[in-house]
Amino acid sequence: MQFWQFFWSNIIDGKNQEKEFEVLYNINKEKYPNLMKTMSIAFEYFNNGVLFMSDFNNNNSTK
Secondary structure, three states, rough: HHHHHHHOOOOOOOOOHHHHHHHHHHHHHHOOOOHHHHHHHHHHHHHHOOOOOOOOHHHHOOO
């Protein structure tokens, strides 16, 4: 799921991504139905949004 979260997250208008989603979905829906379900959920929640991910750990910060 994290890959698709990152893939669909953006700070720009998602009109091109909607077309890209449709193409990817239609090409793969029969061969990879479970993956397309995950991709669809991520698209629904993260398209036109921003996903901030970090592995920052306070214990490793410089002092």
